Amino acid sequence: MSDFIIIGGGSSGCLIASRLVQSGASVLLLEEGPARGHPLLDLPAGYMKFLNSERFLKYYPTTPQPQLGGRSMIIPQGRILGGGSAINAMVYLRGTAQDYDDWAQITGDQGWSYQAMLPHFTAMEGNAELSGPHHGTQGPLKVSHLGHMNPVTAAFLAACDAIGLHHNDDFNGPTQAGSGRMQHTIDGHARRRSSAVKAFLAPIKTHKNLRLECGARVDQLLMTGDRVTGVRWQQNGQTHESHAAQIMLTAGALASPHLLMRSGLGPETQLRAAGIAVRADLPQVGQNLQDHCEVPVISTLRRGMGYFGQDSGWNMLRHGLRYVLSRSGPVTSTGVEACAFISLGTDPRPMIQLYCVPTVYVDRTVSGVDPTWGLTLTPCLARPKSRGEIRLNPADPHGLPLVDPAFLTNPADMQAMRDGIAKAREVLAQAPLRDMVTGALMPTDFASDSIDRHIRATVKTNYHPVGTCAMGSVVDSHLRVMGVQGLRIADASIMPQIPAANTNAPTLALASRAAELILAP
Template identity: 45%
Template sequence: MTRKAYDYIVVGGGTSGSYIAAKMAEQGASVLVLEAGGSDRNPLIQMPAGYVKLLNAARYMWFFQSVRQEQLNGRTPVIPSGRVIGGGSSVNAMVYIRGQSTDYDRWVEATGDESWRYERLLPLFRAIEGNNRFNDDLHGSEGPMKVSDPLHVNELSRAYVQAAQATGLPFKADFNRGQQTGAGFFQLNTHNGRRCSAADAFLYPATKTGLIDISSGSLVHRVRIENGRAKSVIFSRGNAVTEIEAQKEVVLCAGAIATPKILMLSGIGPQQHLKAHGIDVVLDRAGVGENLQDHTEVPVLAFCNGKYGYFGQDKGWNQIRNGLQYLLFKSGPVTSNGVEAGSFFDPDDFSNDAKIQQFCIPSVYLDRGTTDLKPSYGVTINSCVLRPASRGTVRLNSGRADEQPLVNPNYLSDSEDLRLSIAGLRQARRVLNSAPLKHMVDREIFPGTGKDTDEELAKHVRAFVKTVYHPVGTARMGREDDPNAVVTSDLKVMGVEGLRIGDTSAMPNIISGNTNSTTLVIAAKAVEAMAGTVTGAMGSKRAG
């Protein structure tokens, strides 16, 4: 760090933090980025297939342990979250989905602000996007965040798309055009066989301005608020505790679990909860840590009758061959994210807007700790409920910044989420039993043949349902007279000057699909709102 004060302090160097820091520096402001994790300069991050190896890597991930989930047989599932420069965009599956236009209509209803309508956000999506296939009124081709088709598609993925069509779903060439319903291949945030993270697209290029300092390994303790204004940020790096002043704004981009935690440690949140942990109340805001939403998925697994899929491709001679193909030609299985194909649908009526997203994984895959299933040649079809009705909370475990919060996603607390999960299982089975996929499948492992009743499938859901790594909503946008809203429609924390939120915490409702692209648009909206605060910024003169 080269300064004692910065125009802006961005807490979190992930998807939204990378974008906001870059854009403010490009406007001539000095920016400090505080990131709890470390460098993203790891080949496993850069190569698309490598992210699977990072899912259990504490060096790059937070592992937020949930409290006991009553609807999941008392399980306490982990919700991983990126802890690295680039955040989730450095460790996610790279799937590029914007959601449905009606998702954003719900945001307009929550905020009363028409600027959150999808049609109004479309220019931001297009400006961010650098798509190698589309360049039209819906897609951009010149943006820094690269989007491309999979360079390698496994035969099981192709068979899934054909089998899904056999069940009545149409082929969908673009899941981000019109109604989502259909089966097809996901576009990815990749470029020439490499991951394109928000750090690659925005943060690193903007460091050339000389106005951005990135402090990795920095754990934020709290935001100091004086006379109703965010004054500075207190954080630790190693054994040293430092306080840095923000002359314009502090922007929280720490994610939907860490952002409400930081707010509460700063004295903003439910009054009685803060007092219980010995925290001086700056602002009684009941909605902080409420409204937690997360996508969940439940699997159908089947063994194959031949050597189909990716099993063994990271072992022995296969590993050497695939590695050389990637290094020399940027092609082959290493360019795959392992989730090449999928579908969107309403299980009750394919003509309706989608309620479920399916992912086809050309291998036998279950979340850690769920079973001792021996890997083999197989296929997994995961069904994700797109608009879960269940709502959870994030609460402090103590007043210490180095202790994890109490995370209660409250999975399946609404019976509709369970019903849709079961319906997703039934559709996955229909796909497995349709040509050409059925000719490649030997037998179903989970839920298991003969388990057909709602009761039996519900038991499977409760045992195996897991996060899709998309927590949102814990400091949501709303109207200023809404007692449960935390930020205004321009993402300012209500009741505090100079404090803004730029991440998924602000979503009133989760979108229908992977959240990374929408996170960037939230960041872009924050930058639009912040543009007026740059006047009088410190500019390009660097302090010693």
């Protein structure tokens, strides 16, 4: 019997396992995916080869979205040791100070305020280029700028500056607004991915107090009375039961509420409809789903510009050779090198994160555009107001859940997306970017009703679901699940409000705070 069982070996699970083992506790870490990915995933550009593959991703189809003409989309989640940190685009952003101060206000716990959370960010960060009060330089999670920037990206930044989106050297510094290069979880010397496995789990993988099981799917939480005492899990066709003094659930914003509900912890009406015995009526489990969503604005570029065709044939070979010999060139780029954070209306906090992708980039469910020399500017809602939900499928409660992201159901989100597209077009019209652009590819009609049709036809996830086991409604501010004993949740599902940032860094910071809470005397 272990002191702790951790369900999910993603970013949170790896960090918490490391802290607990180092404290002298024994830990069983269960991960559904494989222990290792493809070697290409270690290269900054390598993840793009796996974006449309279920090899290391678990696909969650959404329910048909009436507000989007009945479209159904896919929300992928990492299915590999390290979770999203092992297969994502490696962007390292935290959000604004107000994001965390809002958490503190919602929970009534100042331990979630920005000033309290900042040391969790800086302690884990090993930044190769930035320092000062907002950064750490000696931590295990390596952070740097990319080793290569496409000329189209440089033109995008100049165009942003021309419309008043002035250069910001550090999106994780005192202010977020403006345009600039994004930092990434990449070792600035080796030019390789710094995942949660490398940063936190690798140093303790052979420790006698850690038992790591991959390919392990947890079917159910086991309970005695109102206490969660263990888990039932499957591996290689065999069923296992393991018990521990405390259980940590770190499976992510889609899987964590689903496991709770399958185990009888959730909305009573849903559980009864699915034939599951109710162990605790927790009506907010699965509610409050939030995700950043985005819409592409695609232009054609002059021949030879951007990244089109650079990942195949002779180009791929010469770029690969350059990387091997000098750790430089396009292989050291994720292809998403810069963005702009844009405020709308009277609110000074950015509402739009405008990504610059120097190629044609659309979701796999979107058709009507072919690969070519192109540029995709992607307005993404940094602080969406729409709220969705995760529900049990009563016909198959142990299969995939019903995921309703409810994108753009709040009218304010739809208007913000229209405004974001207008800003993208304004950027495209500025020199030197306009001299590279040869035409509009998607959308081509900019009448207001056509823009709305384009938004509904192309909006997609930015892969950042959060909020489905939120602090204040499912867990308390110490991350203990309400109504039961022996169970905490420490992943993106506990965020009561989505931060204006790619969510891997915030998830790691909350995991660091979770470890602190667990180990507190």
